[in-house]
Amino acid sequence: MNSTEPAGGGAFSLDTTVPGAVSRGFDSFLREWETRIGDGFPQPAYSPATTGDFRVKGRAAKVNDVAITDFHCVSPLQTTGTLGDIEDQVRMYVVRRGAWALGETPGRGEHTVAAGQFLLRHVGRPAHFRTVPHTTAKILVLPAAMLKPLLGNRSVIGPANSAEVRLLAAHANMIHATMAGLSPAGVEAARSTLIELTKAVAKRRFDDVEPRLAPALAQAAKDLANSRLADPELSPTMLARELNVSVRTLQRAFAETGESLTAYIRHRRLEEARLALTAPSGHLSISELAAHWQFADSSHFTRAFKKHYGQTPTRYRRSTQPTGRG
Template sequence: MNTATAQQHFQQWLADINHACGEFDGAALGDAFSGEIRPRQLGALRFSHVSSSHARLLRTPREVQRSSEHKYFAVFQLKGMANMAQDDAREVLMPGDILLIDSARPSDFTFGDASQQISLILPHDRVDQLLRFTPVEIGRKIPAGSPVALLAQQMLLSSTQLDEVSLAESEAVIDALISLMRPALCGSDSNPDPHERIFRKSLALIETHIADEALCPEMIARDIGVSMRGLYRVFAKKGLVIAQYIKNRRLDICAETLRNPQSTLKLSALGYTWGFSNSSYFTTAFKQRFGVSPGEYRKRYS
């Protein structure tokens, strides 16, 4: 393949990458470039098989700014080698290794000869929620052969071979993968700073009392022993408003209940069960978050 043909092939591959994964720039590294991407969606599972030789992908601040969706890429290296860098972290991926990349930060990927990966998109808000907003170590390799890498890759590969999966089942796979990788993705939290300690205590209190109608920021501040201003500041550092977080957490639990075919809870009682004192307000809030009423949402999964 001559240089002109390699560049033309690369530009098509880059366009396909951008369509499936978001904005990237890059270059072919010589005439030996080859590349292919096969995107697929199974319910909530969005992933791509990425094959490449002698290529570089860049996500500069310009590409980050152009992308509206904040997400993580869980990169599962299947064959060959790839060099990946984000922030100060730099890793060489070999078959079986896994790496998490944040789409909101610049990154730099270089693919060696016959590199093959699966790039799985993980919703940013779901990762934060399941990891309880524990700081995630971006760009840190989960090495092949570790129990986490072996189990996670086996689960992902089994899922990608399915012909069909329901939305609820695919969401359960995503949650299971995130939870499985949690020990490797989260840094040591043996001595968190005071703000982090307050934040985690608040989340634990919210989970314990999520069904209690009396749960509110004032109650949390009182029980933890912090001022209201201090509590708001702690959540603001995470880009959150505490009252909104409580409401969204309740709505997410209601949605999980509606997706469960075994649930027999009536719609009229659902909001009251999870701390909403007004059924009309619950219906309005649910529709604002999920785009449909609770009844219509349940029908999707029946």
């Protein structure tokens, strides 16, 4: 279990799916939540089945008045008991796998957020929820003051892979990765960007002239590129289309990372090819690697690899083979 607590926020991660952790899993989660996330985000009462078999891998972060939780629930979760008082919050559920059901009464009158969907809504009072086994979801709890006027009484529902949700998820993931090193000003900047990106989800439109959103756009482009490195159609144009921005906007956001998007794609393909060169089994030939990672031919791949790593792919493969191996 890992915990961090910078000024203005707190974070922790836990894995109760490992042997020996299940018996104390729920207590560990609740203790860390109350210590790191705080009273502004109280946990509901959970069913005995949930507390007795709490097999969850997750992480949570508090960014001033915003909470971000990532759950992969091996076991199902279910709340129980009497719902709490009226609460004035906005909640967003992004479900990647499984299903997250919300309702006034457990099992009745529910709305289910299925895999591949998101739900964004203002919460007037708490709702019961339950999940199916092996549900993976990101949940954000946000202050209502800046979002309720935009949402009103409506729920915003849509695909989890929409451009705006990709941007929000990329920024939330960056917060998890950098939380320990954020200054109070950094925490506030991270929080403001979360609010702006949630507004983009509600409006289904990204404000491409808002400079605070450039890092999230660049990270979303990286995430998308990394998932499609072997795709022959991968290009700045394709990424801009998927993220619903102009190529110029995407390139401007990416310029702040210190390299062009085209260079990033090339370097990541070279990195994957380098890892494949030393795979313990199923070696591909140099020509096959060049074709798989979308280099024009083996000569082009060899020149690019040597320029980046200082030796040819063939020499690199030989240099990494164990002694005595043919």
